[in-house]
Amino acid sequence: xxxxxxxxxxxxxxxxxxxxxxxxxxxxxxxxxxxxxxxxxxxxxxxxxxxxxxxxxxxxxxxxxxxxxxxxxxxxxxxxxxxxxxxxxxxxxxxxxxxxxxxxxxxxxxxxxxxxxxxxxxxxxxxxxxxxxxxxxxxxxxxxxxxxxxxxxxxxxxxxxxxxxxxxxxxxxxxxxxxxxxxxxxxxxxxxxxxxxxxxxxxxxxxxxxxxxxxxxxxxxxxxxxxxxxxxxxxxxxxxxxxxxxxxxxxxxxxxxxxxxxxxxxxxxxxxxxxxxxxxxxxxxxxxxxxxxxxxxxxxxxxxxxxxxx
Amino acid sequence: xxxxxxxxxxxxxxxxxxxxxxxxxxxxxxxxxxxxxxxxxxxxxxxxxxxxxxxxxxxxxxxxxxxxxxxxxxxxxxxxxxxxxxxxxxxxxxxxxxxxxxxxxxxxxxxxxxxxxxxxxxxxxxxxxxxxxxxxxxxxxxxxxxxxxxxxxxxxxxxxxxxxxxxxxxxxxxxxxxxxxxxxxxxxxxxxxxxxxxxxxxxxxxxxxxxxxxxxxxxxxxxxxxxxxxxxxxxxxxxxxxxxxxxxxxxxxxxxxxxxxxxxxxxxxxxxxxxxxxxxxxxxxxxxx
Numbered sequence: 001x002x003x004x005x006x007x008x009x010x011x012x013x014x015x016x017x018x019x020x021x022x023x024x025x026x027x028x029x030x031x032x033x034x035x036x037x038x039x040x041x042x043x044x045x046x047x048x049x050x051x052x053x054x055x056x057x058x059x060x061x062x063x064x065x066x067x068x069x070x071x072x073x074x075x076x077x078x079x080x081x082x083x084x085x086x087x088x089x090x091x092x093x094x095x096x097x098x099x100x101x102x103x104x105x106x107x108x109x110x111x112x113x114x115x116x117x118x119x120x121x122x123x124x125x126x127x128x129x130x131x132x133x134x135x136x137x138x139x140x141x142x143x144x145x146x147x148x149x150x151x152x153x154x155x156x157x158x159x160x161x162x163x164x165x166x167x168x169x170x171x172x173x174x175x176x177x178x179x180x181x182x183x184x185x186x187x188x189x190x191x192x193x194x195x196x197x198x199x200x201x202x203x204x205x206x207x208x209x210x211x212x213x214x215x216x217x218x219x220x221x222x223x224x225x226x227x228x229x230x231x232x233x234x235x236x237x238x239x240x241x242x243x244x245x246x247x248x249x250x251x252x253x254x255x256x257x258x259x260x261x262x263x264x265x266x267x268x269x270x271x272x273x274x275x276x277x278x279x280x281x282x283x284x285x286x287x288x289x290x291x292x293x294x295x296x297x298x299x300x301x302x303x304x305x306x307x308x309x310x
Numbered sequence: 311x312x313x314x315x316x317x318x319x320x321x322x323x324x325x326x327x328x329x330x331x332x333x334x335x336x337x338x339x340x341x342x343x344x345x346x347x348x349x350x351x352x353x354x355x356x357x358x359x360x361x362x363x364x365x366x367x368x369x370x371x372x373x374x375x376x377x378x379x380x381x382x383x384x385x386x387x388x389x390x391x392x393x394x395x396x397x398x399x400x401x402x403x404x405x406x407x408x409x410x411x412x413x414x415x416x417x418x419x420x421x422x423x424x425x426x427x428x429x430x431x432x433x434x435x436x437x438x439x440x441x442x443x444x445x446x447x448x449x450x451x452x453x454x455x456x457x458x459x460x461x462x463x464x465x466x467x468x469x470x471x472x473x474x475x476x477x478x479x480x481x482x483x484x485x486x487x488x489x490x491x492x493x494x495x496x497x498x499x500x501x502x503x504x505x506x507x508x509x510x511x512x513x514x515x516x517x518x519x520x521x522x523x524x525x526x527x528x529x530x531x532x533x534x535x536x537x538x539x540x541x542x543x544x545x546x547x548x549x550x551x552x553x554x555x556x557x558x559x560x561x562x563x564x565x566x567x568x569x570x571x572x573x574x575x576x577x578x579x580x581x582x583x584x585x586x587x588x589x590x591x592x593x594x595x596x597x598x599x
Contacts, residue, residue: 040497041497043497044501048504051504054508055364055507055508058508058511058513058514058518059364059368059513060367061514062384062518063365064368064370071368072368074370075367211345215346216350217345219349224352227356227360231360232360232363232367233360234367
């Protein structure tokens, strides 16, 4: 034991909580300092969801002709297994279901949160590999989990800044009000959904460390995410098998639950309780699984070619 | 006598050979990253599939299949023009930035090879690949919606060729901006890409923008040559149905604008690039990381 302690650089001492938190804080501040030099990146991240949301909104307007809200409402109602009384319109019975602009804005904004988290952690691993500092990190006496906690905290803060700006600015652009109802449950779903997202980010980091071609993988995974999350459409439009796969994916459940609580529409898992239960289970399992995968991948690479292999 | 090449004559053959060598270097680089190629391919299909599902969410029940085909064509043809624009914008600037990062940009400027060829060669491989992807995208969407209209193919390809030439001009400008602004230029390219995506109506008809406010089309879209590239290419392939072209002038007028754009844009773009480059060389910041 003592030999292990010595080899980790702490001699016989064991780092306490202040030391661990200091590692998190230092990593967090270092990343914040770097990004503060690229203000354009933060602005672009905040504008991106608005542009993303604008495209299906404009496309939908042309597809539906005169009444996009009614057409979209019909799709959601059909997917949710609800019924419209004969001779009445969908909007008359389910007025919230026609708010397609807010639906797209929430989808695009949560997608940005997911995308930024995955992107930043994936890129962090790759950057450290490219600059040759990932191996030095392995020699540092701090445990990897605290370094990762610092990076993920930074990713979380950056993602939330983009999310808040996008929702506020997007509400003005699309003339919608996301604060009418269900804000508190939506925030709770967001908070709960971030835990499995952390786990997914660790898995993603492990994947990037293994295959190395970060750029292309991140780009394609971004669109896989958007596709599975149903950013622009209700999941009920997907074939049953795809719906099943999408339903097991934490960001999908998070996005669906946030939308359902703010717009008061049907939940993918039937009710708010169903979504809470699924997200809670994911929040328990995914971070542990993600971190374990990251450690296993790193250990294997260290035994073979080394983690810094460019 | 040309600088740096002694008594060697810099004729057309030499230019073609050096252009091919420069392009080949890029092709070899791409071939080393097969995952990137496959990823790009998958990405294109996912984007198209997402927009198709989005349009499905707005499709009134019992709508005419020919309307869906027309809409699928509008999305995919606009997307193809956007694809070429996006790759041209990204590839030139990004590869200049890479040369800066690696520290090879200054050495490259000591070579006597043509700078225009050097810039164009950076996009040659990716443009070839985009062409193949566009073809497959048409086949894919055609399969999903039950066939796409493909009228006036020769004229549409001519429009696309001049459009790509015009996009190269914008790419040259961004290569210059990259030399000046370095990392920040990437955000500008990103912003510009999304600007064109919306205001040149790449994923929807211009009528959707007019529906939001007529000023968007009359005050913004009509002033962008890229809009005419999208509109002319799309209208020709759709077989000029009623309401197309959408920008308020005849198809001949639009084609003329696209041809002028294709000829003038590279000239103006390269001139602007040279100004940025000369400025950076005077300041000694060309290879600055």
